[in-house]
Amino acid sequence: MKTRKPLPKKQNNALPLVSSPSIASLKHIALQEQRSKLPIAKGKDALIREFQEHDVTVLLGETGSGKTTQIPQYLLESGIARGGMIAVTQPRKVAATSLAIRVAAEQNVTLGTSVGYSVRFDERFSSETRIKYxxxxxxxxxxxxDPLLSKYSVVIVDEAHERSLRTDLLIANLKTIQRQRNGFRDVKGKGKDKADAPNPLKIIIMSATLDAEKFGQFFSGAKILYVQGRQHPVKIYHSSQGQIDYVDAAMRTFYQxxxxxxxxxxxxxxxxxxDIESLERTIEMYAKQLPQDSLSVLICPMYAAQAAGQNSKVFLPAPPKxxxxxxxxxxxxTSITIPGVKYVxxxxxxxxxxxxxxxxxxxxxxxLTRDITQSSAMQRAGRAGREGSGHCFRLYTENAFKAMPLSAEPEIMRCSLSSSLLQLKCIGQDLEKLELMDQPAEESMKSSLIVLFLLGALNREKEITAxxxxxxxxxxxxxxxxxxxxxxDYDCVHEVLDIVSVLSASSKLFVESFEQRDAVSEARKKFRHVCGDHLTILNVVKAYQEIAQSEGKSDRKEWCRRHFLNERALLEASDIRDQLRQTCQRLGIDHSISCGDKEDPIIFSLGHGLAMNIALLQPDGTYKQTIGQxxxxxxxxxxxxxxxxPAIIYDELVYTNQIYARGVSRIPKSFIITLGALKQQS
DNA sequence: GAGCACTGC
Structure with missing residues (x-):
């Protein structure tokens, strides 16, 4: 965390809304001073030279080097970006926006002018923008x-080591784009000369240290550079033997x-x-037996599904003693940095x-629960050294650490490819032919092709359909x-958009509360629909909209709290729905068409999408898939x-101890027959 | 009658 110089109080009071030019310039001077103290600043001139000479640079460095904020500014100030834009990509939205805010301040410009950002549902950029996070x-x-990304003269891919699906797809495309834009001559002298390239592209890959070779190999001829980070030392302790019960071991280590x-x-x-809940209970149990003069313990659980606001105490300093x-x-x-941590x-x-x-x-x-990777272990240990030297206690042996894989398997190897495959088809590309850093399994590729064929998105020749x-x-x-x-076709666009936008929101609609489980199930009954979960969602959306129309913001919040609903999910869904309605408009689909109180049209529409996700009731009460068995x-x-x-459609299957179908609705058996007949025709 | 890490358009 960077500390800002305190401003003179008097001036601050005098101008509560607009900062005076003198304060602004004071701030700017302070920022410039900080910039020059970053570890990366010493290497500025050398870095600029390397960027000038190489079309692809792989920049390796730990956190705290300042590379993500400084490099784009160096490129801009040195003229390497020429007239084009510099894109800096991030795997997460918060990172993209907060980096842009920071760099705009360092450049002393208003956000959205020369420095801007663009994330889903939120963008700040203009025709002047040169650095875009x-x-x-x-x-x-x-x-x-824009398949050649012609607006950008430099693309910087940050956090490339995380190997998200999109990062991998971007890197693969950048390689082919660069070949087309920069010109090349192969050994036989065929191709364009570099000098003829009117709009060349520079690529900079930023990654953690472990994966240097992989990127170097992929971009042959890439220059690999290292920048130093600023991390305080963390002393690491391994346990002398493997732990069977890691929750118990964590509890004992904590008290030590x-x-x-x-x-x-x-x-x-x-x-x-x-595990978090069970460890919370045991730590609390022993906390009562501590001697009176010892520090007391404040437990802060933290996970994504937690109700909003629950985790705010994590960021407050610990009370005295x-x-x-x-x-x-x-x-x-990766997502959240907690201040004050000295021990991990x-x-x-x-x-x-x-x-x-x-x-x-x-x-x-x-x-399923599994062992972490070495890079993950190092990242976790690093969380103890953000503000000073720290200690990390690993509940596994040093040999176990060495046996861990270096880094996580790229996401492209372990997720459904249907969506990406279809997107690439749109720009005339084949995922099978694309030169990727890691090629997904053939099985996974085939499965996605079948899905897209059954949905009618591809024809038998694997070509994209209308x-x-x-x-x-x-x-x-x-x-x-x-x-x-x-x-x-079923005249229920309005309803299906309502449902689909909730399904694709990242937050869960229903709040989970272990302590109040009876109250939760009672509240949920109010929305329950006999047809199943999709229409239950629709009931919630309709009820929320009614409340939203008549009540104020705080009453809406209270209503959600009372019904154990996650308002964040509803707000997110409403943004998504707006976006989907715009898409409908572009495609000439009237998004306001409603089926009123009828249910079947909605179920049938969903059935066309979830045609592979149908199962039939067996005599023993379980269900058997119609495809997949x-x-x-x-x-x-x-x-x-x-x-x-008797027959269901479902959103997804999740295997934990059994295979569970989630997001389930009743579907008439006659519809399944109709669907089969439709498939026969195509 | 079970338990769900994290992102993104």
Whole structure:
């Protein structure tokens, strides 16, 4: 964290709204001073020379080097970017926006002029913009309208080591784009001369140190540079033997720190909510037995599904004579930085979602606990050294650490490819032929091709169809794009958009509360629809809209709280719905068409999208897929659990200890027959 | 009758 110089109080009071020029320039001078003190500043001239000489640079460096804020400014100030834009891509929205704010301040310009950003639902840039921070998903979307990314003279891919699906797709495309834009001559002298290239592209890949070779190999001839970070030393302790019960081991290690080490907050990494809750209970139990003169313990659980506001105490300094103990999932590894942490306890475990493709089309998600990677372990340890030297206690042996894979398997190897495959088809590319850093399994590719064929997005020649093009223009999984298109024929676009936007929001609609589970299920009954979870969602959306029309903001909040609904999910869904309505308009689909109180049209529309996700009731009460033949159970959180519905459609399958179908609705058997007949015709 | 890490358009 950077500290800002305190401003003179008097002036601050005199001008509460607009800062005077003198304050602004004071601020600017302070920022310039900070800039020059960053570790990277010493190498500025050498870096600029390297960027001038090489078309691709791989920049390796730890956190705290300032590379993400400084390099774009160096490129701009040195004229390397010429007249074009510099794109800096990030895997997360918050990072993109906060970096842009920071760099605009350093450049002493208003955000949105020469420095801007672009993320979903939020953008600040203009025709003047030269440095644009953006999410990688955003620039991948831009590929569809501008396949050569001709607006950009430099593209900087930050956090490339995370290997998100979109980062990988972007890197693959950048390589081919550069070949086209920069010109090349092969050994036989064929191709263009570099000198003829009117609009060359420079690529800069930024990554953590571990994956240097991989990027170097992919971009042959790339210059690899190292920049130093600014991290305080962290002393690492491994346990002498493997721990079977890591929750118990974490508890004992915590009390060892608590009694033997000086004040400072403790951050414990655990795989999931369940372990967090159980560790919270045991730590609290022993806290009562502490001697009176010792520090008290304040436990702060932290995970994504937590109700909003619950986790705010994490960011406040610990009260006097108190040690904060933060129990967190991976959320504290990259997404959120918690101040005051001096000790880290690392269980070495995390949960990983992995998509298993099936050659019948579609597949299922597994969500299982596994060992972390070396780079993840280093990242976790680093969380103890943000503000001063720290300590990291690993609940695994040094040999176990060495046995861990270096870094996580790229996302492209463990997720459904349908959406990306379709997007690439739109710009005439084939995922199978694209030169990627890592090639996904053939099985996964085949499965996605089948899905897209069954949805009518591709024909037998694997060419994109008119329907496929429409599906690709929705920022949704292809199945839901297909449902919207079907809803046009069933006259229920309005309702399907309402449902689909909630399904694709990242926050969950229903708040989970372990302590108030009875109250939760009672509240949920009010919205429950006999047809299942999709229409239950529609009930919630309709009820919320009614409240929103008549009540103020605070009453809406209160209403959500009373019904155990996550308002964040509803607000997010409303943004998504606006975006989907715009897409409909572009495609000439009237988004206001409604089916009123009828249910079947909605179910039929969803059925067209979820045609691969149908299962039939068996005599023993379980369900059997119509495609894939797996036995699945309806998840207990579903409105249709134990309802013995003869035939169902579902949003997804998740394997934890059993295969559960989630997001379930009743579907008439006659519809399945109709669907089969339609397939025969095509 | 179960339990769900994290992103993104």
């Amino acid at each position: 953006m999410t990688d998903g955003m620039i991948v979307r831009e590929l569809m309208s 720190i608590h009694t033997d080490y000086p004040p400072g907050d403790v951050l414990i990494f655990l795989p999931g909510q369940e 108190t040690r904060k103990c933060i129990l967190a999932t991976n959320i504290a590894e 306890i690392d269980t070495g475990k995390c949960k990983e979602k992995r998509y298993l493709a099936r050659n019948t089309g579609g597949g299922l998600d597994t969500l 329907v496929g093009r429409q599906m690709a223009s929705f920022p949704l999984e292809p199945v839901y794009g297909r449902a919207i298109i079907a809803s046009k 797996s036995i699945v159970k309806i998840h207990p959180s579903s409105a249709l659990c134990d309802k013995k519905t």
